[in-house]
Amino acid sequence: MTAIQPILNKYPDNGRENLIPILQDIQNESGYLSKDSIVEVGRFLDIPISKIFGVATFYNQFRFEPFGKYHIQVCRGTACHVLGSATVLQELEKNLKIKAGQSTRDGLFSIEVVACIGACGLAPVISINGEFHAKVTAVSMKQIIDDLKKEEEA
Amino acid sequence: MDFTININNKALEAKQGETILDVLTRNGIRVPTLCHIKDAFPTGACRMCVVEDEKSGKLLTSCSYPVEADMSIQTHSKRVVESRKTIIELLLSNHPDDCLYCVRNKNCELQDLSEEHHVRERRIRGKKNTEPLDLSSASIVRDPEKCILCGRCVHACEEVMGVACIDFIHRGNKSIIGTAFNQGLNTSSCVNCGQCIMVCPTGALTEKNHFAQIQEALNNPAKRVVVQYAPSISVSMAEELGMEAGTDINGILNAALRKIGFDHVFDSSFSADLTIMEESAELIDRVNNNGVLPMITSCCPGWVKFAEEFYPDFLPNLSSCKSPQQMMGAIIKSHFAAEENLKPEEIFSVSIMPCTAKKFEAQREEMTQEGISDVDAVLTTRELTKFLKLYGIDMFNIRPELTDSPLGFRSTAGKIFGASGGVMEAAIRTAYYKITGKELVEFQIPAVRGFIGRKETTINIDGLEVGVAVVNGLANTRKLLEEIRNGKNDIHFIEVMACPGGCIGGGGQHIGSSDEQLKARMKKLYQIDATESIKVSHKNPEIIGLYENFLGEPLGHKSHKLLHTHYHARKVML
Ligand code: SF4
Ligand code: SF4
Ligand code: FES
Ligand code: FES
Numbered sequence: 001m002t003a004i005q006p007i008l009n010k011y012p013d014n015g016r017e018n019l020i021p022i023l024q025d026i027q028n029e030s031g032y033l034s035k036d037s038i039v040e041v042g043r044f045l046d047i048p049i050s051k052i053f054g055v056a057t058f059y060n061q062f063r064f065e066p067f068g069k070y071h072i073q074v075c076r077g078t079a080c081h082v083l084g085s086a087t088v089l090q091e092l093e094k095n096l097k098i099k100a101g102q103s104t105r106d107g108l109f110s111i112e113v114v115a116c117i118g119a120c121g122l123a124p125v126i127s128i129n130g131e132f133h134a135k136v137t138a139v140s141m142k143q144i145i146d147d148l149k150k151e152e153e154a
Numbered sequence: 155m156d157f158t159i160n161i162n163n164k165a166l167e168a169k170q171g172e173t174i175l176d177v178l179t180r181n182g183i184r185v186p187t188l189c190h191i192k193d194a195f196p197t198g199a200c201r202m203c204v205v206e207d208e209k210s211g212k213l214l215t216s217c218s219y220p221v222e223a224d225m226s227i228q229t230h231s232k233r234v235v236e237s238r239k240t241i242i243e244l245l246l247s248n249h250p251d252d253c254l255y256c257v258r259n260k261n262c263e264l265q266d267l268s269e270e271h272h273v274r275e276r277r278i279r280g281k282k283n284t285e286p287l288d289l290s291s292a293s294i295v296r297d298p299e300k301c302i303l304c305g306r307c308v309h310a311c312e313e314v315m316g317v318a319c320i321d322f323i324h325r326g327n328k329s330i331i332g333t334a335f336n337q338g339l340n341t342s343s344c345v346n347c348g349q350c351i352m353v354c355p356t357g358a359l360t361e362k363n364h365f366a367q368i369q370e371a372l373n374n375p376a377k378r379v380v381v382q383y384a385p386s387i388s389v390s391m392a393e394e395l396g397m398e399a400g401t402d403i404n405g406i407l408n409a410a411l412r413k414i415g416f417d418h419v420f421d422s423s424f425s426a427d428l429t430i431m432e433e434s435a436e437l438i439d440r441v442n443n444n445g446v447l448p449m450i451t452s453c454c455p456g457w458v459k460f461a462e463e464f465y466p467d468f469l470p471n472l473s474s475c476k477s478p479q480q481m482m483g484a485i486i487k488s489h490f491a492a493e494e495n496l497k498p499e500e501i502f503s504v505s506i507m508p509c510t511a512k513k514f515e516a517q518r519e520e521m522t523q524e525g526i527s528d529v530d531a532v533l534t535t536r537e538l539t540k541f542l543k544l545y546g547i548d549m550f551n552i553r554p555e556l557t558d559s560p561l562g563f564r565s566t567a568g569k570i571f572g573a574s575g576g577v578m579e580a581a582i583r584t585a586y587y588k589i590t591g592k593e594l595v596e597f598q599i600p601a602v603r604g605f606i607g608r609k610e611t612t613i614n615i616d617g618l619e620v621g622v623a624v625v626n627g628l629a630n631t632r633k634l635l636e637e638i639r640n641g642k643n644d645i646h647f648i649e650v651m652a653c654p655g656g657c658i659g660g661g662g663q664h665i666g667s668s669d670e671q672l673k674a675r676m677k678k679l680y681q682i683d684a685t686e687s688i689k690v691s692h693k694n695p696e697i698i699g700l701y702e703n704f705l706g707e708p709l710g711h712k713s714h715k716l717l718h719t720h721y722h723a724r725k726v727m728l
Contacts, residue, residue: 035335035727038334039727039728042728043728048312048317048318048319048321048334048343048728049334049727049728050318050319050320050321050323050332050333050334050342051318051321052334053321053323053333053334053335053336054321054322054323057323057324057325058323058324058325064335
């Protein structure tokens with residue numbers, strides 16, 4: 001039995017309208033939609049994978065790579081935006097050489113853009129594995145990443 | 155129910171359920187369209203086709219909006235024309251300014267639209283698209299920067315071909331057309347048919363070009379450069395050359411190819427005859443020895459890859475015969491090479507095909523002998539025109555010549571390979587003779603001819619009832635195979651061509667031909683068949699000679715080594 005079979009079992013009528021709920025279940029379970037899981041869903045619902053990928057990329061909620069060991073959520077809510085979260089995100093993407101929604105090749109870092117995470121007083125704010133970092137700037141962002149990298153090398 | 159609607163202050167008849175565009179087209183009023191596809195459910199996505207509804211003052215997309223009694227429409231009011239022009243300017247704003255370097259220069263709908271709407275200045279400046287070229291496929295090049303998201307390729311790939319390896323991905327201004335996981339086309343289920351190229355309005359989809367290799371070979375005195383051209387080529391080039399559709403340019407094509415510098419000019423219709431000799435023998439062998447039936451033709455490389463990916467359980471049904479292109483290639487680098495005292499590597503073998511998938515086929519592992527490809531480079535019909543221009547050949551002032559001999563003479567059975575149903579008809583003619591020892595009284599088999607996507611009939615060969623099916627368009631093929639999987643068992647022999655109408659509608663043909671022009675090509679092929687005298691492959695004297703001097707018997711040892719192969723299930727993400 002494959003990893004997502006228990007999820008598919010919940011949809012015995014394998015109708016195409018179940019596509020989004022199934023994808024959501026898989027993402028909740030494993031954090032992202034792997035190629036294998038998309039292929040399997042395609043076979044189950046009889047939909048070409050190009051279509052599934054098309055639908056899935058239409059919604060921002062789906063990821064196609066596993067989270068990194070350090071999953072960095074960058075808040076792009078209004079308060080954070082006003083205080084420069086765009087620059088923070090840009091710097092972070094440049095530094096890690098990945099885009100939001102992706103993970104670094106070594107699997108250490110992943111970036112996700114999120115709407116207001118309810119800590120506007122600390123704006124601009126990022127959260128790494130659930131831990132908030134307040135009033136980040138491009139410079140402090142770089143420091144945080146460097147520290148994490150060092151920790152890993154040690 | 156019929157009623158009238160008012161268009162440009164004139165009452166015109168309309169039928170309930172029609173779109174405004176239907177009425178306009180019928181009355182010769184031209185409104186530009188981009189995303190509209192004949193016989194497909196309209197999406198109204200591009201808004202190129204807008205017209206003004208005088209009552210509501212709204213702009214309606216004519217391709218999707220149904221007619222209503224007493225509506226009053228303006229097709230070229232100031233608002234309409236301005237709105238269309240703005241859409242074009244928006245499309246241009248992120249489009250690369252590459253026309254001079256673009257394969258589709260002077261045959262591009264985006265150029266035509268901007269020309270027609272007098273776009274003469276850059277009013278809207280946007281960020282240019284930046285998406286990498288996809289050069290991964292052996293046949294198709296995708297340039298997403300030139301894509302204007304009309305969605306016509308997606309439709310062709312899914313609805314006509316039943317492949318669906320490309321779709322819209324992402325959304326909003328990040329929207330692009332791509333494969334699953336946005337990977338290279340070569341890792342997708344793409345069968346290289348090129349039908350997406352045929353419908354692409356711009357240069358976003360083109361064929362992988364082999365000009366450089368061919369020119370290098372032509373300029374290399376140590377290389378013997380030979381060329382073969384497919385059965386459909388001589389009747390499909392007219393539109394490219396500005397001649398009347400369906401004109402057969404056979405003789406002048408031979409002369410033109412020699413002028414370019416090809417040392418030998420061969421006709422793939424000859425190797426189509428050869429395919430028929432082997433394939434009919436294989437069919438009889440399967441019938442007599444309890445072989446796997448139905449036997450399915452395998453001369454279409456788009457179909458072969460489709461079977462490898464989607465229907466591997468049918469691979470034992472595929473004829474083991476190589477395609478005419480590859481049979482010719484194999485004979486050239488073996489028998490012909492020996493006769494000419496050449497090593498295979500001293501020959502550069504070019505083929506001119508109506509087909510992009512032939513480029514893929516030519517580089518397949520199965521199509522080599524000791525690591526040397528049987529066919530080195532493939533030109534599509536479109537590319538051939540460009541090649542003729544490059545070498546300054548005037549196709550209107552040239553004396554017809556014959557092909558080289560041997561490997562140049564054909565029966566008309568080999569020639570009709572170019573149309574859907576042709577392989578079937580040619581094979582039946584020879585199988586009938588081999589089984590009964592007599593020729594058919596009536597060579598024509600009308601039931602397998604024509605553009606219909608699926609044709610079925612039974613043929614009586616000396617009391618033996620042979621059920622045959624001819625399908626073109628892989629979506630139609632899919633349906634037939636599903637029926638067979640579900641127990642349909644009255645068919646013994648199937649011809650499959652990936653492209654609609656067969657090779658005359660191939661993905662390497664002229665872009666923008668009408669249905670009438672395609673019909674003219676088919677008509678010409680059958681006219682050739684009706685007027686010439688050698689109508690069966692087994693009476694082609696050069697075929698008889700080749701078996702006497704070299705091959706021995708159909709399905710014999712040499713045939714087995716050179717002309718047959720086997721295919722294997724191909725793992726791609728579906
Ligand atoms: S696709 Fe058309 S408009 Fe775009 S560069 Fe090519 S010729 Fe020019
Ligand atoms: S070549 Fe054929 S199969 Fe490949 S993307 Fe184009 S239409 Fe689809
Ligand atoms: S806007 Fe960033 S936490 Fe609210
Ligand atoms: S052609 Fe009518 S909306 Fe695109």
